Amino acid sequence: MTDPDLSDLGALVAVAQARSFRAAASLRGVSASSLSEAIRRLEARIGVRLLNRTTRSVTPTEAGTQLLERLMPALGEITGALDALNSFRDSPTGTLRLNVPIIVAQRILPPITSRFLLAYPGITLEVSASDTFIDVLAAGFDAGIRYDESIERDMIAIPVGPRTQRFILAAAPSYLAVNGTPQHPRDLLDHACIRHRFASGVIPNWEFERNGKVVKITPKGRVIASTAEMGIGAAVAGLGVVCTFEEYLSEALQSGQLVPVMEPWWQEFTGPRLYYPSRTHMPAPLRAFVDFIKSPEERTLART
Incomplete structure (x- = not known):
């Protein structure tokens, strides 16, 4: 043999x-x-x-x-x-493999990784975007990016990108002209809501909090979207109220295609975090990325 x-x-x-x-x-x-x-x-x-x-x-x-x-x-x-052997080089080399949510891959990670790759020309970056929760280490990734509630407590987690984000609501002026503007989460029960279905099949409820009061509703509507783009397109077409990450809606709001709805109830939450196992021999590309996003320059950019 x-x-x-x-x-x-x-x-x-x-x-x-x-x-x-x-x-x-x-x-x-x-x-x-x-x-x-x-x-x-x-x-x-x-x-x-x-x-x-x-x-x-x-x-x-x-x-x-x-x-x-x-x-x-x-x-x-x-x-x-x-x-x-990377310690003997001026700059580390190798491949960094990350598993991240779709919103992070599309709207948060690109400017960060662009600066990182310019600073470390010997590193290759592989990013897999998915909203499905997986064991990133078992799947062959060096690290993952997720939000606090889905990070295992035995992992090291550090902020990456914006320190806070928001879920916001919006609708087309044409829709509101015909159906009126909701002022309270309960009002949404009488409106067409554009819902989102995750790859797992889950269609989440909408949750709101104001002055310590939490209100959860089960939205109803004829549109169930599997992507943010699909949901926003339906909202722009006047098919209902959409609720999603502010980063997805900013362009449509700026152009006037959509207008904000129920601003006092918009939800703010902690931004994404890079997580990885506590291990002594961290791969050089991952160590470089951790050091990079913890640098004072990147922390400053994250707050702007």
């Missing part, structure tokens, strides 16, 4: 962690077929099936599980050893 190629072993770990050739390929920036070929080549060299494949899932066999238990710590040591 010839010795397996290290890259083939890395492919096995990636596919096993992602439980999918397509997801692993997206994370590694390669094709799913190349990963499939790497696994076939590895199994042929070892002479043992390592992964069970179906049309719906990919799971390690008993032999694959046993190999992965010994292989993953060893590959981690190799990665750590290579990361340690």
Whole structure:
């Protein structure tokens, strides 16, 4: 039996962690077929099936599980050893993999990462945008960005981007001219509300707070959008009241296509946070990113 190629072993770990050739390929920036070929080549060299494949899932066999238990710590040591070499360079190198919410990927992260990549030309950035909660480390990411309520307490979390954000409500002037302007959350029960459905299938209620009083409503309406753009488009067309991140609505408000509704009830909340495990040997690209967003210059920009 010839010795397996290290890259083939890395492919096995990636596919096993992602439980999918397509997801692993997206994370590694390669094709799913190349990963499939790497696994076939590895199994042929070892002479043992390592992964069970179906049309719906990919799971390690008993032999694959046993190999992965010994292989993953060893590959981690190799990665750590290579990361340690970054201290001998003027600037760290490597790939930083982040999993972030869609709003962060679209409206918050781009200017931050642009400045970061200009400061660190040796680092490659991979960003996966999803509103679905996952175990980012098990999925092969170095870190994630989420909001406070969805961050595990055993993680280190630091602010990234704006320190506060708001959910705001808006509607088209044409809609309000016909249906009137709601003043209280209860008024929304008599209005067409443009709702949002997450990838998980959940359609959240709308929650408001003012002077310590919390009001929750179950909005009703004919439009259920899966993206912010779809919901805003429906609102601009005069189909109802939309409630979403202020960053999404700012352009439509500035142009007059939408007008603010129920401003005293707009919800303010803590901005997003970068989170990662408390570990001694942090990958050099992640350490560089953490140091970068904690720098006085970035903290100043975050507040503006």
